[in-house]
Structures are given as C-alpha cells and as structure tokens.
Amino acid sequence: MPTPVWDPAQYLRHAGHRARPFTDLLARVPGLPGDRPRIADLGCGPGNVTALLADRWPGAHITGYDNSPEMLAQARPGPTAGGGRLDFARADVRTWTPAEPHDLIVSNATLQWVPGHADRFPDWISALAPGGTLAFQVPGNFDAPSHRLLRDLAGSPPWRDRLAATxxxxxxxxxPADYLRRLTALGCTADVWETTYVHLLTGEDPVLDWVNGTALRPVLTALADDPRAREEFVHAYREALREAYPATGHGTPFPFRRVFAVAHKEA
Structure with a gap:
C-alpha cells in the first residue's frame, strides 16, 4: 500500500470527534512511575492530541512521532506548564524503538496503518520502564459502509488496476480478544475494550468530508496525477455514502467503532 499524502487542515476539520477516543483512552491510563515521565506518542499527526498528554503530565518530556512531513509541519513544540517539554520528530512506527526507557508509549488511530503492528508489542513493552504503560486505540470500523463501499468501488472494473492495492x-x-491475548502473553496486566461512537455530523456530505481526511487519502494520493479520474471516483463514492448515511433534520449519524487497549508492565 503506497504511503498516503496527508492534509492536516482536512484532518482537523473533525478534530473534536477525533480527539474524544484519545481522552477516553487516557482516562484509563494509571499513574506513571517517573517523577518526570518520558512519553512517546506514535503517529502524532499535527500534534493536537499530543498536547493533551502535557495537560495530564505537565512535567513530562513528551515526543510525538510521525512519518508525514505535512503533519509534523503543523505540530507546535515547546516547554510545558509544569517544566516539561513537548517535541516532535519524524519516525516510522514500523521500525521505531526508543533509545531510553519510557514511562508511557501511546498511539491514537495510527496502528491500523501499520501492517504487523502487533508484532512490535514485544519491543515496545521491553522499552517500558518498570510500571510503565502501553496504550493505544484503533478504528474497528473496517466492515462499516464507509470502508466497505470504498473497497467495493476501488475493486470495481473501472478502478481495479489502479486502486486494488491502495x-x-x-x-x-x-x-479485542486477540489484543488481550498478545499483551497478557507479554506479562502485562491488560485492559481491552471497544466503544461505538455515534457522531452527529453536520454540513454537506459530512461523511465524505470525514473520510477525506483519513480513509480516502490513499485513493486521492494514487489518483493525484489524474484530476478527472479523481473527480469521477469521488463523485461515485459521494453518491454511495449519501445512500448509506442519510441526513436527518439534526445532522447525519455516523456510527464509528473503536478498539482500545491499555497494557501495564509490572513494577
């Protein structure tokens, strides 16, 4: 699958809805062992939710990692209110391993882009300080109409040759059960759960606007050199989404399932 080109402004159009699972994840993270915790945020994007880590642990040294220069260009490093530090760096989650022990390694809606991400758990757990935590959430909606319709369209005869691998x-x-099995097998105490949010989106074609910042990016990247084809694909996808997610008088309900995991390493 080619690396998609990200649009931070488009991604942030639904920042409130996208940040809520991260705050729900952090609410289940226990206290960290270090007085000045070392924290890594894998797949930090534009850094808007990474900043929430500094609100929870104002004395921490927090580094957000991402492989998108477009996203990192929007991130804002600097000192934190409690004497800590917030910085950002380019890194590939597929190969990232910390050079020092960390008290918390966290990832928000990123690991679904990383094939074989569960195979990285042993390295990340080993890199935690005693009493440290690995916490992540991933979308669990790949069988939802938004994704199924996108795959069906990309796999149809007009598009198959260009988009089949995207x-x-x-x-x-x-x-969730498999994440629980893998994390407990590494000696962690694990808390794994799932939640379906029903976001009420507003505006014209709001589900298309949502996926335009995430799931649709690989297609837009693959068709970037053919504006006409890109427009034709988006038009067909828009029509399918309108039927799958009809608007109501109060907005467009958009169910979105997510999977959460918090793994605590023994002190």
Whole structure:
C-alpha cells in the first residue's frame, strides 16, 4: 500500500470527534512511575492530541512521532506548564524503538496503518520502564459502509488496476480478544475494550468530508496525477455514502467503532 499524502487542515476539520477516543483512552491510563515521565506518542499527526498528554503530565518530556512531513509541519513544540517539554520528530512506527526507557508509549488511530503492528508489542513493552504503560486505540470500523463501499468501488472494473492495492481491509486491526491475548502473553496486566461512537455530523456530505481526511487519502494520493479520474471516483463514492448515511433534520449519524487497549508492565 503506497504511503498516503496527508492534509492536516482536512484532518482537523473533525478534530473534536477525533480527539474524544484519545481522552477516553487516557482516562484509563494509571499513574506513571517517573517523577518526570518520558512519553512517546506514535503517529502524532499535527500534534493536537499530543498536547493533551502535557495537560495530564505537565512535567513530562513528551515526543510525538510521525512519518508525514505535512503533519509534523503543523505540530507546535515547546516547554510545558509544569517544566516539561513537548517535541516532535519524524519516525516510522514500523521500525521505531526508543533509545531510553519510557514511562508511557501511546498511539491514537495510527496502528491500523501499520501492517504487523502487533508484532512490535514485544519491543515496545521491553522499552517500558518498570510500571510503565502501553496504550493505544484503533478504528474497528473496517466492515462499516464507509470502508466497505470504498473497497467495493476501488475493486470495481473501472478502478481495479489502479486502486486494488491502495486500501486496507478488515485484517488491518485485530479483535479485542486477540489484543488481550498478545499483551497478557507479554506479562502485562491488560485492559481491552471497544466503544461505538455515534457522531452527529453536520454540513454537506459530512461523511465524505470525514473520510477525506483519513480513509480516502490513499485513493486521492494514487489518483493525484489524474484530476478527472479523481473527480469521477469521488463523485461515485459521494453518491454511495449519501445512500448509506442519510441526513436527518439534526445532522447525519455516523456510527464509528473503536478498539482500545491499555497494557501495564509490572513494577
């Protein structure tokens, strides 16, 4: 799957809805062992939710990592209110391993883009300080109409040759039970759960606007050199989404399932 080109402004159009799972994840993270915790945020994007880590642990040294220069260009490093530091660096989550022990390694809606991400768990758990935590959340909606319609369209005869290898499938994330099994097998105390949010989106074609910042990016990247084809694909996808997610008088309901995991390493 080619690396998609990200649009931070488009991604942030639904920043409030996208940040809520991260705050729900952090609410289940226990206290960290260090007085000045070392924290890594894998797949930090434009850094808007990374800043929430500094609100929770104002004395921490927090580094957000991402492989998108467009996203990192929007991130804002600097000192934190409690004497800590917030910085950002380019890194590939597929190969990232910390050079020093960390008290918390966290990832928000990123690991679904990383094939074989569960195979990285042993390295990340080993890199935690005693009493440290690995916490992440991933979308669990790959069988939802938004993704299924996108795959069906990309796999149809007009598009198959150009787009067949661009999209993720249901196996992009594991089941909650499998995450639990893998994390407990590494000696952690694990808390794994799932939640379906029903976001009420507003505006014209709001589901298309949402996926335009995430799931649709690989297609837009693959068709970047052919504006006419890109417009034709988006038009067909828009029509399918309108039927799958009809608007109501109060907005467009958009169910979105997410999977969460918090793994605590023994002190």
């Amino acid at each position: 999209l993720r499938h249901e196996d992009a994330v594991h089941t």
